[in-house]
Amino acid sequence: MIALEKVTKRYGRQTVVDEVSIAFGGEGVTALIGPNGAGKSTLFGLVGRLLQAEAGRIVVDGMDVASTSSSELAKILAVLRQDNHIAARLTVHDLVEFGRFPHSRGRLTLHDREHIENAIGYLELEPYRDRFLDELSGGQRQRAFVAMVLAQDTKYVLLDEPLNNLDLRHMTEIMRLIRRMADELGKRVVIVLHDINFAATYADRIVAMRNGIVVADASAREVMRPDVLAAVYDTPVDVREIDGKPVALYYG
């Protein structure tokens, strides 16, 4: 499990993560939701050791993030951030290869190559393996990054808003893949989402944040209630049952 104990992060005087204590990363998919500025990405940054917490402790499977070597953590925890701008021209294959860096330090073994091939296959990227990333559509590009994370072969996979800038079809495609990764490969996926209906459809558990604290942490059905969502987003949200599934309506 990824356990946070009273973790606090401030930018200047502003507290963005406020004494958060929570454990996530159980089996299946956990969705992290909340309005902009709630501290979701900051929380990911802290777990992914990009940011340093002012106070508190983060422990991943018994390893303290602050004191464990970065390369050890990279073998059990993969983090995909929101914007991945790359100055160099890489092909899909080059990118996925990087996923093996924590294990091989750049000297690929046969075993590494297997993982790379599997990841490319799993994300159906074979036709694009030699394409440059800037020649891909947004959806294909995002799949390539997910493939890199998959090649990293970690127990935990943290994805920060992987649906950003994707159209309907590609959003659904990515979410299905994430669900399959959890069900078939046993990955424990934690994912930041803005579309709560995607969270409700694909996640086993929803954690809601607001103003740096966790305001809800329960199963999808329990969180998908008008009063809970309205409190999280500070805006009226209607929830209707369609075919036995809760669907949030927030289009005004």
Add this chain to the structure above:
Amino acid sequence: MLTDPVPTESGALTTVGLHRTRLATSWASPRVRLAVLGAVVLALTAGYLFTDVPGSLAFALKIRGLTVLAMLVVATAVGVSTVVFHTITQNRILTPSIMGFDAFYVLISTVIVFFSGSAAFLAFDQLTLWLVQVVVMVAFSVLLFTWLFGGKRRSIHLMLLVGIVLGTFFRSFTEWMQRMLDPLDFQVLSDAMFASLTRPDETLLALTAGLVALGCAVIVPLLRTLDVLTLGEPAAVGLGVDHKRVVMALFAGVSIMVAASTALVGPILFFGLIVANLAYSYAGSFRHVWTLPAAVLIGMICLLGGQLVLERLFGFGGTLSTVIDFAGGLFFLYLVLRKGAR
């Protein structure tokens, strides 16, 4: 450049075709490309060493051999440091000169001329001058780096900004002092401020080569890590790179190389930009195993070619930096315009 069709959403057939086109357009593997560069360098070296020999061949070889060695040292320092700097900063239109290396070199020389006159400057012990230059430049860049990157702030951009501001300050200060110089002193100083690779001092060349080798020794074990750094800091950290430690080590290597070679030949970083960007488009791979040697070899071609043009075409009627600056300026414009068009 590659001219690929617009990516199609669902077209296995087109992609197969694309794959073939790429193999066809990519005329050679990185290894072959590098070998071609090596051959060009060897040819230019032979041309420089053995043609147009006025007197004794042995004497010419000795003098010119030293110049070629100096070029090799400088091309290595400039090529490697610029490419590494680009990777660290995630920006391909900078050179390490932004950290004020060149500005510092000019400032130190100006201060000496200002306070003790050109006669004393010319009589100054070369070794002492070189040592002072190297120590001051390394100390300054390391200070700047540990202050703005090693501390809590950890911002490369802030470091670059402070570097630009301080560099501008040193340049203005230098100009102000130069304005008050005796015209003769100024003449001597100006002469010294153009990079010159001919007739290097043997001891200094050996010392510089040593420091450049030291810089390479720091950087070479990190080649694969450098590849990961091209993904940017967040992704690199996610892949288990100890970003702070690695970047500090790389930067130390860059500082040592740049300081030593600048102290040897004068402000020389200007052509790092051309060399590095040519290397990226030519090397055929983004991997530093290929781009770094390509940058060094292209640097050699620039220096040897520039020197040949200068000596044989213009009869020393100019400076090497003028020749390379002219070509480099044009190339830079091309880069900027192409970037804008994309």
